[in-house]
Amino acid sequence: MPQSGVPLFMLRFISTRILQAIPVLFVIITMTFFMLRFVPGGPFTAEKAVTPEVLRNLEAHYGLDKPLYQQYFDYLGKLVLHGDLGPSFKYPNRTVNEIIAQKLPVSLELGVLSLLVALAIGLTLGVIASLRPNTWLDYLPSSVAMVGICLPTFVLGPILVLIFAILLGWFNASGWYGPIDRVLPAITLGGVYAAYITRLTRGGMREILSQDFIRTARAKGVSEVRVILKHSLKGGLLPVVSFLGPAVAGIISGSFVVETIFQIPGLGREFVNSAFNRDYTLVLGTVILYASLIIVFNLLVDVIQVWLNPKLKFE
Amino acid sequence: MVSPPVDKIPAPVPTVADLEEGSSLWRDAWHRLQKNHLSVFGGVVIIVLSFVCLFVPFLITNTFQEQNLELGATSPSLQHWLGTDTLGRDMFARVLYGGRISLAVGLSATLVSLTIGVVYGAVAGFFGGKTDAVMMRLVDIMYALPFTIFVILLMVFFGRNIILLFVAIGAVEWLTMARIVRGQILSLRKQEFIEAAYALGLGKRRIIFRHMIPNVMGPVIVYTTLTIPAVMLLEAFLSFLGLGVQPPMSSWGSLIKEGADKMEEFPWLLVFPGTVFALTLFSLNFLGDGLRDALDVRASKD
Numbered sequence: 366m367p368q369s370g371v372p373l374f375m376l377r378f379i380s381t382r383i384l385q386a387i388p389v390l391f392v393i394i395t396m397t398f399f400m401l402r403f404v405p406g407g408p409f410t411a412e413k414a415v416t417p418e419v420l421r422n423l424e425a426h427y428g429l430d431k432p433l434y435q436q437y438f439d440y441l442g443k444l445v446l447h448g449d450l451g452p453s454f455k456y457p458n459r460t461v462n463e464i465i466a467q468k469l470p471v472s473l474e475l476g477v478l479s480l481l482v483a484l485a486i487g488l489t490l491g492v493i494a495s496l497r498p499n500t501w502l503d504y505l506p507s508s509v510a511m512v513g514i515c516l517p518t519f520v521l522g523p524i525l526v527l528i529f530a531i532l533l534g535w536f537n538a539s540g541w542y543g544p545i546d547r548v549l550p551a552i553t554l555g556g557v558y559a560a561y562i563t564r565l566t567r568g569g570m571r572e573i574l575s576q577d578f579i580r581t582a583r584a585k586g587v588s589e590v591r592v593i594l595k596h597s598l599k600g601g602l603l604p605v606v607s608f609l610g611p612a613v614a615g616i617i618s619g620s621f622v623v624e625t626i627f628q629i630p631g632l633g634r635e636f637v638n639s640a641f642n643r644d645y646t647l648v649l650g651t652v653i654l655y656a657s658l659i660i661v662f663n664l665l666v667d668v669i670q671v672w673l674n675p676k677l678k679f680e
Numbered sequence: 681m682v683s684p685p686v687d688k689i690p691a692p693v694p695t696v697a698d699l700e701e702g703s704s705l706w707r708d709a710w711h712r713l714q715k716n717h718l719s720v721f722g723g724v725v726i727i728v729l730s731f732v733c734l735f736v737p738f739l740i741t742n743t744f745q746e747q748n749l750e751l752g753a754t755s756p757s758l759q760h761w762l763g764t765d766t767l768g769r770d771m772f773a774r775v776l777y778g779g780r781i782s783l784a785v786g787l788s789a790t791l792v793s794l795t796i797g798v799v800y801g802a803v804a805g806f807f808g809g810k811t812d813a814v815m816m817r818l819v820d821i822m823y824a825l826p827f828t829i830f831v832i833l834l835m836v837f838f839g840r841n842i843i844l845l846f847v848a849i850g851a852v853e854w855l856t857m858a859r860i861v862r863g864q865i866l867s868l869r870k871q872e873f874i875e876a877a878y879a880l881g882l883g884k885r886r887i888i889f890r891h892m893i894p895n896v897m898g899p900v901i902v903y904t905t906l907t908i909p910a911v912m913l914l915e916a917f918l919s920f921l922g923l924g925v926q927p928p929m930s931s932w933g934s935l936i937k938e939g940a941d942k943m944e945e946f947p948w949l950l951v952f953p954g955t956v957f958a959l960t961l962f963s964l965n966f967l968g969d970g971l972r973d974a975l976d977v978r979a980s981k982d
Contacts, residue, residue, distance in 0.1 A: 388821075389821050392821070396830075397830075397833070400833065400834075400837070401833075401837075404837035404838065511962065511965070511966075512958075512962075514961075514965065515909075515958045515959075515961040515962040515965060516958050517913055517916060517917070517957075517958075517961075519916070519917065519920040519933075519936055519937070519940065520936055520950075520954040520957065520958060522940075523936075523939070523940035523943055523950050523954075524950070524951075524954065526943070527943050527944075527947055527950065531943070531944055538944075614828075621832075621921060622917065622920060622921070625920075625921065626940065636829070636832075637832065637921060640832060640833055640836040640837075641836055648833065651829075652829055652833075655829060
C-alpha cells in the first residue's frame with residue numbers, strides 16, 4: 366500500500382486509460398453523428414406549415430445546409446476547442462450545454478441517492494447472509510435479493526407507487542419537489558442494484574470468511590465485529606466494487622424509466638424526448654456525456670479495486 | 681419454438697469424460713440439476729409457460745384483439761380470470777399472447793447473440809496471438825459503449841420494426857458470450873488431451889468437433905440461459921418506453937406500460953403482467969444458476 370502520494374505506476378495506469386478513452390469517445394461521437402443524419406426525418410419536419418423558405422433559413426441558421434463532412438468537422442472543432450455542444454434544434458435560443466447544466470443535477474441527485482440506497486441495503490443484507498450460511502438468516506436476505514433481481518424497475522416503480530402513494534397515501538405519486546419526492550424513485554432505481562450487491566457481498570464474504578487467516582484471527586480471540594469490519598470486509602467487497610462500474614451505466618439507463626414513471630425533470634427523460642424530437646445536437650450531447658461518465662466511472666472502479674487489493678497489478 | 685435447454689442435458693454426447701469417469705459428463709450434470717429443486721421448478725415453469733403461450737390459440741377462445749367496449753375494464757371474474765382492460769379485452773388472453781412475443785424475442789435475440797458471440801470467441805481463441813489480441817481489444821472497447829442508448833436511438837429512428845428489435849438486442853448481448861467462449865477455447869488448446877489428440881494424428885476437424893465443442897458447450901448453455909432473461913428485460917424496457925412491440929400486438933413490456941398508466945383505477949392491469957413477467961425472469965435465472973452449478977462452470981467447488 367502506498368503510504369503517501371500517488372505511486373508512479375498508478376499515474377501511468379490512469380493516463381494510459383485516459384488516452385485509450387479518447388479513441389473510444391471519438392468512435393462514439395462519429396457513429397452517433399452520422400447515424401443521426403442518415404435517418405429519415407429531420408428536426409424541422411414535424412413542425413406544421415413550414416414554408417420552404419423558412420425551412421431553408423432555419424437550416425442555414427443551424428448550418429444544416431453545409432456538406433455533411435463540414436458539419437461534422439465544425440461540430441468536432443467547437444467541441445474540442447470550446448467544449449461547445451452547439452445549439453438545441455427544438456428549444457429556440459438555448460444551447461445544449463445550458464440544457465444539460467439544468468437537467469444533469471437532477472439526474473445526478475437521483476443516481477447518487479439510488480446508489481446509496483443500493484449500497485446500504487445490499488451491504489447490510491449481504492453481510493448478514495454471509496455470517497450464518499444455510500440458516501434462515503441466510504435464506505431470507507438471499508430470497509429478497511432474488512426477488513429484487515427479477516423485479517425490473519418498470520414493474521417495481523409502479524407497484525411502489527400503487528402501494529405507498531395511492532393506497533397508503535404516504536408519498537406523492539409523481540413529481541420532484543420536496544425531499545419526500547426522492548424516496549420512491551431512489552428505492553425504485555436502487556432496488557435492483559441492492560439485490561445484486563446483496564448476492565455479491567454474500568459471495569465475497571463467504572470466500573474470505575472461509576480462509577485460514579480469519580480462522581487464525583478468531584482463534585486469537587479477535588471479536589466477531591472486528592473480524593468482519595477489520596479483516597474481511599475489505600477483501601469481501603472486491604466483487605461489489607467490480608460490479609459498481611457497470612452498475613453506474615445501468616443506473617444511468619435505468620433513470621430513463623424512473624424519470625418517466627415519476628415525472629422527474631432529469632436528463633434521462635430529456636434524452637428520450639430529444640430522440641423522438643430529432644433534436645440532433647441534444648441527442649449527441651447527451652450521448653457524449655453518458656459515454657464519458659461511463660468511462661470515468663469504470664476507471665474509478667479499477668483504481669479502487671487496486672487500492673482494495675494491492676496484489677492486483679495494473680495491466 | 682426452440683426446445684428448452686433442460687431437454688438438451690441428457691443427450692449422450694460422447695466426451696473425454698466418458699473414458700475417464702465411465703459416466704457421461706452430461707448425465708452427471710443432469711443428476712446434479714435434479715437435486716436443485718429451485719432450478720427444477722424454474723425449468724418446469726418455463727416449459728409449461730412456453731407450451732401454453734405457443735398453443736394459446738387452441739387453448740382459449742377469446743382472442744387478444746377482441747374488444748368489448750360496453751364491458752370496459754372489469755376486475756378478475758370467473759368469466760375473465762385476470763379481468764379485462766379498458767377496451768374490454770380479456771387480460772388472460774392478452775398476457776398469454778404477450779408472452780408469445782416476449783418469449784419469441786427472448787429466444788430469437790438470444791440466438792442472434794449466441795451465434796455472433798460463439799463464432800467471434802471461437803475464432804479469437806482458436807487463432808490466438810495477434811488475431812486474438814486485436815479481436816479482444818475490440819470487445820473491450822465495445823464494452824465501454826453506451827449500448828442501451830444506441831438501441832434506443834435505433835428504435836426511435838428506424839421505425840419500431842420487430843426484426844430490427846431482435847438484431848439490435850442480439851448485437852448488444854454477444855460480448856460476454858464471446859469472452860467466455862474465447863477463454864474456454866484458449867485454455868482447452870493447452871490441455872493435454874488436445875495435445876494427445878494431435879499426437880494421435882487426428883484431423884483438425886475431428887479435434888474441433890469431437891473434443892473442443894463438447895467442452896465449450898457447458899458454459900455456452902449456461903450463459904444462454906442467463907442471456908434470455910437479460911434480453912427479455914431489454915425488450916420489455918424498450919416496450920415500456922414505447923419503442924418495442926407496437927399495438928395491437930403486445931408484449932409483457934407493453935402490457936406493463938399500459939397497466940402502469942392505468943393502475944390507479946385498474947390495478948390488475950399492472951399486477952398480472954408484472955407478476956407473470958417477474959415469475960418468468962425468476963425461473964430463468966434459477967434455471968441458469970442451477971445449470972451453472974450442475975455443469976460446474978466456475979472452476980471452484982464449494
